[in-house]
Amino acid sequence: MLSPELLSVLCCTVCKSGLNYLPEKNLLRCTSCGREYKIKDNIPIMIVDEKENEYER
Numbered sequence: 001m002l003s004p005e006l007l008s009v010l011c012c013t014v015c016k017s018g019l020n021y022l023p024e025k026n027l028l029r030c031t032s033c034g035r036e037y038k039i040k041d042n043i044p045i046m047i048v049d050e051k052e053n054e055y056e057r
Protein backbone atom coordinates (compact mmCIF):
# COMPACT_ATOMS: atom_id res chain seq x y z
CA MET A 1 0.00 0.00 0.00
CA LEU A 2 1.28 3.38 -1.00
CA SER A 3 1.47 5.93 1.79
CA PRO A 4 -0.59 9.12 1.40
CA GLU A 5 2.48 11.12 2.35
CA LEU A 6 4.44 9.70 -0.55
CA LEU A 7 1.55 10.12 -2.95
CA SER A 8 1.15 13.77 -1.98
CA VAL A 9 4.72 14.65 -2.99
CA LEU A 10 4.66 12.80 -6.27
CA CYS A 11 3.75 14.48 -9.50
CA CYS A 12 3.70 13.64 -13.18
CA THR A 13 7.19 13.86 -14.67
CA VAL A 14 5.75 15.20 -17.92
CA CYS A 15 3.19 17.86 -16.97
CA LYS A 16 3.83 18.15 -13.19
CA SER A 17 0.19 17.54 -12.32
CA GLY A 18 -0.97 15.46 -9.37
CA LEU A 19 -1.38 11.71 -9.48
CA ASN A 20 -4.30 9.46 -8.58
CA TYR A 21 -3.60 6.08 -7.00
CA LEU A 22 -5.55 3.24 -8.59
CA PRO A 23 -5.34 0.33 -6.12
CA GLU A 24 -7.19 -2.10 -8.38
CA LYS A 25 -4.54 -1.65 -11.08
CA ASN A 26 -1.69 -0.86 -8.68
CA LEU A 27 -0.59 2.17 -10.60
CA LEU A 28 -0.60 5.94 -10.50
CA ARG A 29 -2.40 7.93 -13.14
CA CYS A 30 -1.81 11.58 -13.89
CA THR A 31 -4.91 13.68 -13.29
CA SER A 32 -4.08 15.87 -16.27
CA CYS A 33 -2.43 13.94 -19.12
CA GLY A 34 -3.54 10.45 -18.08
CA ARG A 35 -0.03 9.00 -18.12
CA GLU A 36 0.29 5.89 -15.96
CA TYR A 37 3.12 4.93 -13.61
CA LYS A 38 3.58 1.41 -12.31
CA ILE A 39 4.27 0.63 -8.67
CA LYS A 40 6.83 -2.01 -7.81
CA ASP A 41 7.34 -3.16 -4.22
CA ASN A 42 5.43 -0.07 -3.04
CA ILE A 43 7.80 2.18 -4.97
CA PRO A 44 6.35 4.17 -7.85
CA ILE A 45 8.32 3.87 -11.05
CA MET A 46 8.43 7.49 -12.16
CA ILE A 47 10.02 6.78 -15.51
CA VAL A 48 8.04 7.56 -18.61
CA ASP A 49 8.05 4.74 -21.10
CA GLU A 50 6.59 6.25 -24.23
CA LYS A 51 6.10 2.94 -26.01
CA GLU A 52 4.36 1.30 -23.08
CA ASN A 53 2.01 4.23 -22.63
CA GLU A 54 1.08 4.09 -26.28
CA TYR A 55 0.21 0.40 -25.95
CA GLU A 56 -2.17 1.06 -23.09
CA ARG A 57 -4.21 3.62 -25.02
Ligand SMILES: [Zn+2]
Binding pocket: 012, 013, 014, 015, 016, 017, 030, 031, 032, 033, 034, 035
Ligand atom coordinates in the same frame (compact mmCIF):
# COMPACT_ATOMS: atom_id res chain seq x y z
ZN1 LIG B 1 0.81 14.36 -16.62
